[in-house]
Amino acid sequence: METGFWVSFSIVLALLVDFVIRVLAIIIVPRNRKPTSATAWLLAIFLIPYIGILFFLLIGSYKLPKRRRRKQEEINRFIIDSTEGIERVRRDHPWPPWLEGVVELNRKLGAMPLVGGNRATLNGDYQGSLTSMADEIRKAHRYVHVEFYILTLDKTTAPFFDALEDAVKRGVTVRVLLDHIASLRTPDYRRTIKRLTAMGAKWQLMLPIQPFRGRYQRPDLRNHRKLLIVDGRAAFMGSQNVIDRSYNKRSNIRRGLKWKELIVRLEGPIVAGLNAIFITDWYSETDELLRRETEPITDEIEENELDAQVVPSGPGFAGENNLRLFLALLYYAQERIVITSPYFVPDESMLMAITSAVQRGIEVELFVSEIGDQALVYHAQRSYYEALLRAGVRIWMYKAPYILHAKHFTIDDDVAVIGSSNMDMRSFQLNMEVSLMVRGRSFVEEMRRVEAGYRRDSRELTLAEWMKQPLRGTVLDNLARLTSALQ
Numbered sequence: 001m002e003t004g005f006w007v008s009f010s011i012v013l014a015l016l017v018d019f020v021i022r023v024l025a026i027i028i029v030p031r032n033r034k035p036t037s038a039t040a041w042l043l044a045i046f047l048i049p050y051i052g053i054l055f056f057l058l059i060g061s062y063k064l065p066k067r068r069r070r071k072q073e074e075i076n077r078f079i080i081d082s083t084e085g086i087e088r089v090r091r092d093h094p095w096p097p098w099l100e101g102v103v104e105l106n107r108k109l110g111a112m113p114l115v116g117g118n119r120a121t122l123n124g125d126y127q128g129s130l131t132s133m134a135d136e137i138r139k140a141h142r143y144v145h146v147e148f149y150i151l152t153l154d155k156t157t158a159p160f161f162d163a164l165e166d167a168v169k170r171g172v173t174v175r176v177l178l179d180h181i182a183s184l185r186t187p188d189y190r191r192t193i194k195r196l197t198a199m200g201a202k203w204q205l206m207l208p209i210q211p212f213r214g215r216y217q218r219p220d221l222r223n224h225r226k227l228l229i230v231d232g233r234a235a236f237m238g239s240q241n242v243i244d245r246s247y248n249k250r251s252n253i254r255r256g257l258k259w260k261e262l263i264v265r266l267e268g269p270i271v272a273g274l275n276a277i278f279i280t281d282w283y284s285e286t287d288e289l290l291r292r293e294t295e296p297i298t299d300e301i302e303e304n305e306l307d308a309q310v311v312p313s314g315p316g317f318a319g320e321n322n323l324r325l326f327l328a329l330l331y332y333a334q335e336r337i338v339i340t341s342p343y344f345v346p347d348e349s350m351l352m353a354i355t356s357a358v359q360r361g362i363e364v365e366l367f368v369s370e371i372g373d374q375a376l377v378y379h380a381q382r383s384y385y386e387a388l389l390r391a392g393v394r395i396w397m398y399k400a401p402y403i404l405h406a407k408h409f410t411i412d413d414d415v416a417v418i419g420s421s422n423m424d425m426r427s428f429q430l431n432m433e434v435s436l437m438v439r440g441r442s443f444v445e446e447m448r449r450v451e452a453g454y455r456r457d458s459r460e461l462t463l464a465e466w467m468k469q470p471l472r473g474t475v476l477d478n479l480a481r482l483t484s485a486l487q
Helices: 002-028 035-047 049-059 066-080 099-108 126-138 158-169 180-184 189-199 250-255 270-286 321-332 348-359 375-382 385-391 425-430 441-456 471-484
Strands: 115-123 143-148 173-179 202-206 226-230 234-238 258-260 263-267 306-313 336-340 363-369 394-398 402-404 408-411 415-419 433-439 458-461
Touching (some): 099 321, 099 433, 115 270, 115 441, 126 158, 126 226, 126 234, 158 173, 158 189, 173 180, 173 189, 180 189, 189 202, 226 270, 234 270, 234 415, 306 321, 321 425, 321 433, 336 441, 348 363, 348 385, 363 402, 394 441, 408 441, 415 441, 441 458
Parallel strands (some): 173 202, 336 363, 363 394
Antiparallel strands (some): 115 306, 143 226, 306 433, 336 408, 415 433
16 A cells, blocks of 8 residues: 555656646746747657756757856957948948948947958868968967867868967967867867967867866857957958868768868958957957057058958857848848858748748859768758748759858848858857958959859759658658757
8 A cells, every 4th residue: 555655646746747847848948039949949848858858958048158248248349349440441332222231230239340441362272271371370470369160280280280389489479269169079189289288379268168167058059260360460261170171080081071161361450350359259268358459551442452341149149140140131132142051051030031032033042062961950951942942042062072161142243241150040049150241342253253163063953853852851851950949
């Protein structure tokens, strides 16, 4: 009898706990969360309660810790003070009538001002871009600021590290930021840290997960930026990390995967803006606020100088800066949109903006990889292909064994955006990113040549081909799509 009582009591208690968990989930989960994300979390909690709750406690909040958020607010004021080059914005050529509003939108969400008098050069050669960055470091006289999601010492990147070491020996201050988790997962992480320490570089981990040192936040909140600034004179940014193009993973090497990237080298007032991003991230990790130094600006403006605006984004900003910028540009497009994104998992607003653009008569093209390096994201991305194809979007699949990792898009002949941000919910909410909006026909034309190269090395996916996909693939794609909403 007594045993039966305790069994019954245990069952009732378990049912009561389960009921309380479900009620609390309905109250807590949807709060300040997108409906799709809330629905996905509730499904996980209701179907697998204890596992779902555990994962929600680990990764359910995409906010940074309060201390970091307070520092971010302080940092945002510092960013707003970056104003060199405003007077050099060119207005002798007509602006698209909508561009002023986009610039103001960016500004209100925490971006720097639009500045003029800039020069930009694209580089899509993987080894060539590493060589170009190393060459620039060798010209440094005062400082080198390095910030990369992944920074690792291997045979491919050895000249980059040699250039940093030579700079330190010349008395140049070298500061390095690398994302903790992303770099930790590389095989040469410890060797990289030892090399940075031995050469005398000042280095810090970004968003470290070190709970015993009081440093912890959601593990998948990462700093995804890629920046190099030399003396405030030249800067590099874009999609490329400092690592071998195979990412040194056995599975990638076995499959023969090679990353295809695009970075941009910049000169002019915009360099100060990118350096301000580094300074703010350095302050976040070290509490050291560096003095912002800028190069003298000449009064003479060259014919092909560009207007540009730096747009930082991430969980430290309230308004999903990059998503709002992308949406505004998609809706303002009048003739043509070309998007390149390795991980294309749009939310409802972006999917609506893209399909609406086609229905407005805009030519829309999307470049993605034929194969994927991350199974879950790859299948989630594929779940959107049918809707895009039916709407009239042309999808180009960059041929294997390359992973098209470049992140950029162009609007008409007027504006281009390049940076570290993918078009997926991770980049919109979880990752710290940096994008560069450029206004200038010469730059857009250079970007068009890059896109033409992608087109030559891609095959077009048709709706007829896509509809032949096996049912198991469709089911897998849509299951992956559900998990992508767990933000």
